[in-house]
Amino acid sequence: MLNRSMMDLLRREEASRRMAAENLKVCPLCGGLNAATNAECFVCCWRGEFSYDPYEIEDGVVELMAQCPELVDAFVPPMPQRRGLKQRVRDFLSRRRARKQLDLWA
Numbered sequence: 322m323l324n325r326s327m328m329d330l331l332r333r334e335e336a337s338r339r340m341a342a343e344n345l346k347v348c349p350l351c352g353g354l355n356a357a358t359n360a361e362c363f364v365c366c367w368r369g370e371f372s373y374d375p376y377e378i379e380d381g382v383v384e385l386m387a388q389c390p391e392l393v394d395a396f397v398p399p400m401p402q403r404r405g406l407k408q409r410v411r412d413f414l415s416r417r418r419a420r421k422q423l424d425l426w427a
């Protein structure tokens with residue numbers, strides 16, 4: 322059975338895959354990942370048909386992320402805020418209390 326965080330992860334992966342497929346394309350010649358708006362491949366200047374296959378694009382994205390891990394943040398949307406207001410207030414208060422205690426000892 323899938324737990325909640327697994328479901329979230331899958332949903333986020335699905336969302337980022339769909340986003341990537343909408344904005345990217347793959348050069349059939351060199352496999353380079355291009356913006357969908359590019360007229361020609363920025364790697365090899367190919368000007369023919371590009372591949373819009375979501376799985377090919379995903380492979381390209383994964384490869385790109387392996388090279389520049391900081392891109393992961395740009396592609397994966399942030400986790401939705403799931404904590405309730407009560408929990409957030411409790412966290413805030415306990416953080417404040419912790420800081421006060423620190424101040425006493427400082």
Ligand SMILES: [Zn+2]
Pocket residue numbers: 348349350351352353362363364365366367
């Ligand atoms: Zn190319």
